[in-house]
Amino acid sequence: MSFLDQISEPTLLLNETIARANIRRMAEKANWQNVRLRPHFKTHQSWQVGEWFREEGITDITVSSVKMAQYFAKHGWQDITIAFPLNRRQLPQIAELAQQITLNLTVTSADDVAFLREHLKVPVNIWVKADTGYGRTGIRTEDTAVLDTVLQELAQMPQHTFKGFLAHAGHSYKARGVEAIAAVHQQTLEKMRALKEHYVAAWPHLQLSIGDTPCCSAMEDFSGMDEIRPGNFVFYDLTQNQIGSCQLEDIAVAMACPVVALHPDRNEVILYGGSVHFSKDMLPLPDGRTIFGLVVPLTENGWGVPLPGTAVLSLSQEHGVVRTTPELFSQFGIGSLVGVLPVHSCLTADLMKGYLTLQGERLEHLSGVNA
Secondary structure, three states, X not given: OOHHHHOOOOEEEEOHHHHHHHHHHHHHHHHHHOOEEOOEOOOOOOHHHHHHHHOOOOOEEEEOOHHHHHHHHHOOOOEEEEEEEOOXXXXXXXHHHHHHOEEEEEEOOHHHHHHHHHHOOOOXXXXXXXXXXXXXXXXXXXXXXXXXXXXXXXXXXXOOEEEEEEEOOHHHHHOOOHHHHHHHHHHHHHHHHHHHHHHOOOOOOOEEEEOOHHHHHHOOOOOOOOEEOOOHHHOOOHHHHHHOOOOHHHOOEEEEEEEEEEEOOOOEEEEEOOHHHHOOOOXXXXXXXXXXXXXXXXXXXXXXXXXXXXXXXXXXXXXEEEEOOHXXXXXXXXXXXXXXXXXXXXXXXXXXXXXXXXXXXXEEOHHHOOO
8 A cells, every 4th residue: 555545634754765865964974074963853853763863873862852852761862962941940850861861951051050050969961052143042152251150150060061062053044055054154163163262271171062954964064063963954844945955855754735625716726734734934935925835746656846836825724725837737636635845844743743654654753742
C-alpha cells in the first residue's frame, strides 16, 4: 500500500532520504571545521529522527525547554543544552534532570547565577547567553561591565561549571542571499572572538557556541568557535530557501492536504489544511505578494517541484486557499491530494504532532506525546 493511501486529513510527510542527507552534510562540515555539532532538536522533536543524528556520530544535543530535555533524556541522550533562559519555576525538574544527565543551562544575568548557586545543589554546566546583534535576549557582547558582574558570580559558584558564551544570530533570518548571511556571520564571529580574548586569561577553558541555520548552512569558516547548534537544517523550509540557506530540493517535509472544493471562476482550490496545521507564518515575496506555502504534486516517491503560478494565498482555521493558473486548474480534483511546502517547518511540525514517512511509517513528535 502506498503512503498516500493512508492519508485522509492534513498529514505532514517526511522524506527520510533528504533529512538524512541534510544531517550528514552538516556533520561533515562540522568535522571539517573542527567544531562540535550540537544540533538543536526543537525543529523535529522526535526520538526517531534523533536516531538519524546518532548514526552520524552526534552525541550532544540542544533543546529549547525542560520538557524537551526530559523527553530526549528518556530516549538516551546524555549531554543536553537547554538553549533558553533559565526558568526558575522549573527548578525541581531541572534538579531531577541534572541527576540523570550532563545538563547545560543558559543564564542571562548575575542574578540567575546567584539563584543557581543558592538553590541548585546538583552540578550543572553554565552557558552565558551573549547577544551578538539579534536583540531578543542575552547580554550584549559590548556590555563588559554587565558580563564582568556575571563572571564574578560564576567565580563564587564551586558546585557548577562555567562553560563559556552561547549566542544565536537570529537576525540572519532577515538576510537574503549569501552576502547578507556572511555579514551577520562575520559580525557574530568577531564579537564572540573578542569575548574570548577578553576573558580567556581568567577562564582558560572558556568555550564559544553559536548556531543558526542560515549561517551554519551557507558559511564555511567557523574558526575560533567550539560548537555550532543549528536546528532547522534537518528539514529546511521556504523561509530558509528564500534566505539562501538551501535549495528547494533540500526541504524534507511537505504537507499532504485533501482538496475539498473548487472555484473555477477565480482559479481557486480549497484545501483541508489551515492555520491550525501550518501556523500563520507567511512569506513575503519580492513581487509584493504574501504566501503561506508553495503547492507541489504528490507522487509515489514523494513530491515534485512547485507548480508554476500556484501558491497558498490565505489560511483560516481549517481552510487553505490556493490560487493557480487557468492552465493548471484542471489538474485539481475534489478528493485528490496535493502537497504544500511549508513556510516554517518547525511550527508546522509542532502543530501536526507527528510525521508520515514515504515508506508509510508513523514517527512521533513531542507535541503528540502524553506527559
